[in-house]
Amino acid sequence: MNTLPSLPGAEHADASPVRLGVLVPLTQPGWVEAGRHLLAGLDLAVGEVNDAGGIDGRPLELVVRDTAADPARAAAAVDELAGLGVAAVVGEYHSVVARAAAARADALGVPFLCSSAVLDTLTEEPTQWVARLAPAQSHGWRLYADFLLDAGRHRIAVATQPSVYWASGTRILRDHLARRGGTVVELDTNALTHEALCDALVDHGATALLLLVGHPEPAVPIVRAVRGDRRLAEILIGAPAGQPEFTEWAAALGEDGAGIPFLRYLPERLGPLGERVRKELRERLDEAPSFVALEGWDTVAVLAEVLRSHGTDRAAIAASWPRLAVEGTRGPIRFSRTPDSSVWQWTWTPVQIVDRDPAEPDRFRILHTG
The missing domain is CATH 3.40.50.2300 (Response regulator)
Structure with a gap:
């Protein structure tokens, strides 16, 4: 090499x-x-x-x-x-x-x-x-926020870990969603058990849970816990950072890892x-x-x-x-140059919001392009 x-x-x-x-x-x-x-x-x-x-x-x-x-x-x-x-x-x-x-x-x-x-x-x-x-994160994640709102998901919970990247993503989502009537509640995965996180989702009436956490831990066990809680059968799980793109995700979660929208940077x-x-x-x-x-x-x-x-x-x-x-x-x-960036930027890479098809988890469905 x-x-x-x-x-x-x-x-x-x-x-x-x-x-x-x-x-x-x-x-x-x-x-x-x-x-x-x-x-x-x-x-x-x-x-x-x-x-x-x-x-x-x-x-x-x-x-x-x-x-x-x-x-x-x-x-x-x-x-x-x-x-x-x-x-x-x-x-x-x-x-x-x-x-x-x-x-x-x-x-x-x-x-x-x-x-x-x-x-x-x-x-x-x-x-x-x-x-x-x-x-830039703000470009793709704002598109993702619009996708959530257009899908009728206005009460958004984010499962987070301490990180500049996750904090930036939470701020982008909160600011952008607020302008269109959406709300964001932050759930610290370092402070909550998986059971307590599910309880918090029910208490807040969340319609979507976004995984702003590492893979495989704690993302994989969080997905399993939420999928296994009957109270949360209608909640949308999302992963804007793209964890479901890779085969490791599908291998770890199987059908539970499908139907989780994420960002990827491809044209249609x-x-x-x-x-x-x-x-x-x-x-x-x-x-x-x-x-x-x-x-x-x-x-x-x-x-x-x-x-x-x-x-x-x-x-x-x-x-x-x-x-x-x-x-x-x-x-x-x-x-x-863009207003949000201090570096030279390709403006813009094509953006898709995609998930794994629940009927065929090895196949991707394009849900939105931007």
């Missing part, structure tokens, strides 16, 4: 690899399946770049570091990768980890293209060094490029690729275009974000 041979027949004066640092969660408590999908997309795209001649005859190489969902570990990895001379750093799935990586990349003057994390505030101050492919239909990449990723992963795998492929497509057009100088890479136009698996990618 970390070392690729020189391209056959390359006669360039400099045939040394162009290195990209990669941050992915590959061990627990990180979401390992998400990290595996993200890395598969990155690696597939790098192989295609190198098969097409690399970057002006130089092979593209991934230097992978496991973040294990640890912000401090990610920040230290950015330091290490910068010292190894990478042209840029890419990747990461967990928002709090991406925020730590973005802050360190900004401080060091290393370009960071964030593949999958959505937290609005990746850096405290505006920066030229950081760009992001995934939509992929074009020819997206279909080709999805097919190749399916063969590589031996399962259906998530949108996270496509985010990985798109990440390398963007950086390859930057490197071919602007070279490997870090400052030149960072200066190129607003001038890019790249065809990705999910549509044309361009970066701009």
Whole structure:
């Protein structure tokens, strides 16, 4: 993975690899399946770049570091990768980890293209060094709130754990729902047993419960408890952060994990490029690729275009974000500034609200697009 041979027949004066640092969660408590999908997309795209001649005859190489969902570990990895001379750093799935990586990349003057994390505030101050492919949390979660209201769900409970990411999501939902007559009550899963949480849902007359918690713990046992409580037969369980996207969810919960709407970042239909990449990723992963795998492929497509057009100088890479136009698996990618974000942002990745079909849990149903 970390070392690729020189391209056959390359006669360039400099045939040394162009290195990209990669941050992915590959061990627990990180979401390992998400990290595996993200890395598969990155690696597939790098192989295609190198098969097409690399970057002006130089092979593209991934230097992978496991973040294990640890912000401090990610920040230290950015330091290490910068010292190894990478042209840029890419990747990461967990928002709090991406925020730590973005802050360190900004401080060091290393370009960071964030593949999958959505937290609005990746850096405290505006920066030229950081760009992001995934939509800002406020964009997707407001669409999710509108979906709940349109479905007649106005009394929303959120099961939470302490986290900047979950707190941000709760605030987005509360503010947006309040403007349309919805309410949000927060239930701290660290303070409530599963039985007490079910009692609180009944007491508050909640019509929806959103899981703003980690997977598999405590999300899986919470779903089982709610599904098993006859008083809550009509409540909608939702997971805007996307936990049901992955096969681990279906394997753990079976039918209980179906009918739980979540956000994913795909168009209603992929074009020819997206279909080709999805097919190749399916063969590589031996399962259906998530949108996270496509985010990985798109990440390398963007950086390859930057490197071919602007070279490997870090400052030149960072200066190129607003001038890019790249065809990705999910549509044309361009970066701009938005009022809610301190980084260069693809505005916007296609957004879907999807669930697993209760009649066939391995099949996804598109409930809303935005």
